[in-house]
Amino acid sequence: MLQKILKISLWVLFAVTAVLVIMFYWKVVPLSDELAQMEHGVTNTILGWAFALFLICAVAAVVFPVVEFIKQLKDNPKSALKTIIMIAAIAIVIVIAYAFARGDMDSICETLVKTNESELKWSDCGLITLYISLAISVLAVIYAEAAKKIN
DSSP: OHHHHHHHHHHHHHHHHHHHHHHHHHOOOOOOSOHHHHHHHHHHHHHHHHHHHHHHHHHHHHHHHHHHHHHHHHHOHHHHHHHHHHHHHHHHHHHHHHHHOOOOOOHHHHHHOOOOHHHHHHHHHHHHHHHHHHHHHHHHHHHHHHHHHHO
């Protein structure tokens, strides 16, 4: 039953998106005086729909893992403990990246971008987290290949 509901809702979302795309490209909107107003109205509608789809995805990305974790906690506590350890490891990487982030404003940044040191520190933190994650991924691939060759 749940699969049927999910399938129907997926097709409804697809149909609404297809109608909006047709409206955008073929300008199928009520007649008005100015073409610019029509395009603006269709664009706003599509942007609103895109934002709604983004919110649905964001909520699903948060809710479903939490539900699975709770199920896992009941069924297999050891596996749930591994998940908690991995989340803690990610948090440690983010804390390390934040500690290394400078967040100082360069002279070019002061003239081109209106921002503050906190925003710069968090953007530096995101970049350093990306670099650390990339390095860990490369090392994991090298380790996996080396372990295969040894065995």
